[in-house]
Amino acid sequence: MTQPTYQQLLRDSGLERIDAQVLLLHVCQQSRAWLIGHGDDSAAPEHIAAFTELAGRRRAGEPVAYLVGTREFFGRDFQVTPAVLIPRPDTELLVETALELAGPGGRVVDLGTGSGCIPVTLKLERPDLTVSAVDLSLEALAVARRNAATLGADVRFLQSDWYAALTGETFELIVSNPPYIEQHDPHLAQGDLRFEPRSALTDEGDGLVHLRRIIAGARTHLVAGGWLLLEHGFDQGAACRALLHEAGFSQIATRRDLGSNDRVTLGMIGPELVHPEDCRG
Known part of the structure; x- marks a missing residue:
């Protein structure tokens, strides 16, 4: 029986071509340039078997990022497992905004770090920053630590329920991409989100719920003139602005992602909201 070519494997996979290419190149451990030159070659039996298995899992809905174990973020490959949220391009806006607002040598903390893509990127882009990150999940923290080690980022990671492990600590910048999908949102049962x-x-x-907790606790952990940056859903910009206003923040603004959706809301805390007793252990 004639072996199929690599191009035939792609055509017959039943997947979108980009997904099929990513999986095939992962199996072959090759680049797209290699595929251009070898696409009409007969596929190796071990490649056929591995690709067929992964393609079947993708057709069943498993995210490509989990199948290959990585996802690109801010031009770098981050390891991902089913223990962490898959990094998304929209979150790059949160990082870009943080880089813009972080002063020289500033202290930054990422709440709910997941894969660690936010703090690792901040540290690599701005080595002058002192970067910490927390997550409640030990499994997520293990992934984040691996990413920091692999990419060479000096980030401090702590297990914490939001601010719980940060008693007495203050920062110039707090960033977070917390869980913000409403519990009955139908998207939770669709696509990659299912996994x-x-x-x-x-x-x-x-x-x-978590956005309220993060905003409520920020006063204790921000220095005067410090910023809180929150990623949120496309329809939550107005609610986040209202919550920040109620908490006494100033210079409140919402920035839009590449799809023109509200995505990151920020606010600055003034000296009148910072009290020494708030920072005591």
Whole structure:
């Protein structure tokens, strides 16, 4: 029986071509340039078997990032497992905004770090920053630490339920991409979201539960003039602005992602909201 070519494997996979290419190149451990030159070659039996297995899992809905174990973020490859949310391009806006607002030598903390893509990127882009990150999940922290080690980023990681492990610490910048999907949102049962950790997606409430907690606790951990940056859903910009206003933040603004959706809301804390007693252990 004639072996199929690599191009035939792609055509017959039943997948979108980009997904099929990523999986095939992962199996072959080759680049797209290699595929251009070898696409009409007969596929090796071991490649056929491995690709067929992965293609079947993809057709069943498993995210490509989990199948290959990595996802690109800010031009770098980050390891991902089903223990962490898959990094998304929209979150690059959060990083870009943080890089813009972080002063020289500033202290930054990422709340709910997941894969660690946010703090690792901040440290690599701005080595002058002192970067910390927390997550409640030990499995997620293990992934984040591996990414930091692999990419050479000096980031401190702590297990913490939001601010719980940060008693007495203050920062110039707090960033977070918390779970913000409303518990009954139908998207939770669709596409890649079906395979991602539910606790990283939804607060099992109205979508604002964790955003409220982060905003409420920020005063204790921001220095005067410090910024809080929050990623949120496309329809939560107004709610986040209102919550920041109620908490006394100033210079409140919402920035839009490449799809023109509200995505990152930020606010600055003034000296009148910072009290020494708030920072005591």
